[in-house]
Amino acid sequence: MKKLIAAFVGSMALAAAPVALSAEATKELKMAYDADPVTLDIHEQLSGGILQLSHMTFDPLLRWTSDLGFEPRLAESWERVDENTMRFKLREGVKFHSGNELTTDDVKFTFDRLKQSQDFKAIFKPFSGINVIDDYTFELVTSEPYPLLLNTATYIFPLDSEFYSGQTEDGKDKSAITKHGNSFASENLSGTGPYTVTERKQGVRVEFERFDDYWDTESPGNVGKIVLTPIKENNTRVSALLSGGVDFIAPVPPNDLERIRNDKNANLVTMSGTRIILFHMNQERVEAFKNPKVRQAIAYAINQEGIAAKIMKGFATPAAQMSPAGYQGHNESLTPRFDVAKAQQLMKEAGYEDGFTITMMAPNNRYVNDDKIAQAVAAMLARINIKVDLKTLPKAQYWPEYDNRAGDMMMIGWHADTEDSANFYEFLTFCPDAESGSGQYNAGNYCNPEIDALVQKANVETDLDKRAAMLQEVEQRLYDDAAFVPLHWQDLAWASKKNVKIEPVLNVMNFPYLGDLVIE
């Protein structure tokens, strides 16, 4: 049986062997992600998939290093001109896939387009404009001093202004951003990045080829071709790696970590992530949640370490705050407080010794083990006599319920697009205000104007040490107030074949710098 199959497979493999390329970057990488980019227009949607695509086919002005510092890319250097202005020097001689050369006109074009994008314009709100000085010098201007200017600049991936301007054959504007329906930019692409897209079948496969005129000749990357296959099913993705069908997979489901770690041909990389999973306690729906003692009791009743160890199989970092390590607001002194006796005591003090009944909602296919986590939390609350009526829903049905604040306690996971703590507070704990959009996902209706004011003050503080102190104080006060129930930061995991050196190109933002990937 074994020999027969081996012979058959062998002959097929020979027939399918690829013709070796003559260029230096000759290796081929087959990778399987859980999804493929929904569009080639990198300004159409702000999502992990699109950022991964952006880093493969475009290049940002600057990018994050693995320890959350900055590294110059298309911008060679930058300096602060005044409180509101940062001057950038653009790298010279950079070519787009179309052959056009990169100049500040392209950066301006990109900046203006980002301001139009429904998904990105919120991030670029603090910017009042861009000043073009010469072909390779420009300034980004904010309306107020803005400490996150560089964080935001990592989202500027210059587009080829000539390529994206004008009209298509059927008279459509090439620069249009269309959320649904075909646009020129959603099917054509010209960036400065290491790869060009050569073939794309949505939901089936995307093929990338290394761009011959890529500016970064220092890059050690030797991958000439990448084939991306979206595989949503966890088992199938892992099998594809173990059977040698693909070289690189992400994400690795927690249940298969051991299996991959034990496989002698596979290489597993894990990292503590930056996506916080938490529960909101809705004070408008439940009178008791208005009482800080009840909220604290809940915080004491929940065993974050236990959930991370048992349900997440160690594949999560227990949290007592929103900011992960590395973020400015991360407050070292805050650790999970699990103490059932203390929780019961607090319930008694608050006058709810006999407990009460609440409803709880969570998605069941959005975050890792989301429904199991919710069940565990419900069971933990039972120990302080809070009876939970739990409902879990697929994400497509969950989010409309979330927007309606349909449960007394609701789960949400959040990753800060700016890689900064303030983003968490603005969306998750600010006093909800439909007009300004602040507190848009604050399903707890928690409201503390003092804390909001402190965050706003931090947001115009360009002295980063002072700012960090302010944000850490915010975390402390939210913790003391038990404004929400933090659970954990989801860890990240990737796996590859042994000869694919993924570790140096991975980062907590989960956009691998595949241009620098080395295959031995």
Next chain:
Amino acid sequence: MLAFLVQRISQAFLVMFVISVIAFAIQDGLGDPLQEMVGMSVSEEEREAIREELGLNDPMVVQYLRFAGNALQGDLGNSYFYSKPTLEVIAEHLPATLELVIGASLIIVFLSVPIGVYAAIRPQAWLSKFFMGVSTVGISIPVFLTAIVLIQLFSIGVTVNWFPSDTGWGQWLNDFFTTEGGLPSYGRSDELTHLFGTWESGFFTGTGLMHLVLPSVSLASIMLPLFIRLIRAEMMEVLQSDYIRYARAKGLSAGRINFLHALKNTMLPVITVGGVQIGIMVAYTILTETVFQWPGVGLMFLEAITRSDIPLIVAYLMVVGLIFVVTNTLVDLIYGLVNPTVKLTGKKA
């Protein structure tokens, strides 16, 4: 014949109408498609604007009438995710599914007929008993389990050392159960032969066939036992009938009796059941395609549901409905050809 067709076509329209109404009625429970289309931090105002643009704010009846009006002109709307006409998206995914169904059907036909006939002719042979035993097991194993086991055995491979390897027989047994793996575990091959239009096939290249093996076997595994048992039972019954005894008495050769006279009558009920099973197969392709990341309509449909891609869901249901109606009609026609005594007109005869 004509009356039969007219009746069937009007039936088809009724079925399509009912399906479209149901698809529209469940729309509210499918969730908000905006969640997949925009980032989390997009403001409610922006969302509202897109919803308005997509016509999601209109009353259901208005949405349905707009849909029905377009549908009558052959336009089933644009998929939110693929940004293309839904029929085009389905047409692109259909070849992969049909290829899988054809692959599975070939396995079923080429295995079930000889095995079923053999088991009927020689019911007491140990081989017949073996096949019957295996098929009982086969019926009761869910398709995704079959798929996972197949992937482990033939894609990843297993090393067996249950037997003492220092003895000759132990080594031989270990080797016998050890599998090397290497068969593709997901997706279609890169090398597809272009046939016509958007139609590409993996039937003509080595890697294309390799990619088909595990998914087709998994899909076939559900139907194969059923057909073996059905053919065996029918065949045994036919072999008891008078005209077979008469043929034997006349001294016709066993082969002629079994394969010409008996098999022909055996196949009648098998074809009817087969027609119904094609519909069930559509449901099972969803499972199989999911496990094998097979880029067909089943996987497309499942993902459309998680994305709340409502136009695509509705279009898929319509197309599957149409396939059901067409295959059932064809089955009736074939039935008529195999057995001309059956009346097709549908009139009370």
